[in-house]
Amino acid sequence: MLKKKASSAIIAVSDIERARRFYSDTLGLELNEKGMEGVLVYKTGATHLVVYPSEFAGTNKANAVVWDCGADIDAIAADLRAKGVKFEHYEMNGVTYKDGVHDADGFKMVWFKDPDGNILHLNSA
Template sequence: MAQLKDKVSSAIVAVSDIERARTFYSETLGLDLEEDGMGGVLVYRTGSTHLLVYPSDFAGTNKANAVVFDCGGDIEAIVSDLRTKGVSFEHYPDMEGVDFKDGIHSAGGFKMVWFKDPDGNILHLNSA
């Protein structure tokens, strides 16, 4: 029997300006655009999954993580690269037992980073 647990999933992010989003996701984040055209939807390949970016009047209204990237041991290098491209990182000082340095929250060996796209969608990097 077919089960949802066996199917590939993708993240999807709403944006207000598709060209501004294209610049951010393609140039700032360095994602490879795989498909462009389906009614203004941009499809990026991210590892073995996809990130879909689409125009919506509700862009940026989500107040939780929209996308999570598992960066493993590359997290510091990725954060450094994003910083040189002008990305500002969020700081959540109320997280108990978590240190913050150079845009990276650390708890034990686990590292977490949050930043926003131009519409305020929250993107999350971790070292899991």
């Protein structure tokens, strides 16, 4: 029923203008459209990222979005680090951590939070 339908990631934020600066300027996403009631829609790869205001912003304790970055993951992490993004560090057996990048035998992962605490994830898939 849904296997051929497009999907979008959706993130709740408490301050839509602060979120616009983070997602547009820090992450470099291109604003596709401004939706109703201050909703922001970004085109990201083959999908969309919808950013909307909510009183429940930042309450999710799991990944909100994941981007498959391939071999560009180290360069993307370095660019984000230069822009002041702080990375999360998770201890996992057999995984090394350097400069914000977790490395599981060549599979690389990066986690960081947006200004509301939503967990964003990059991987090298």
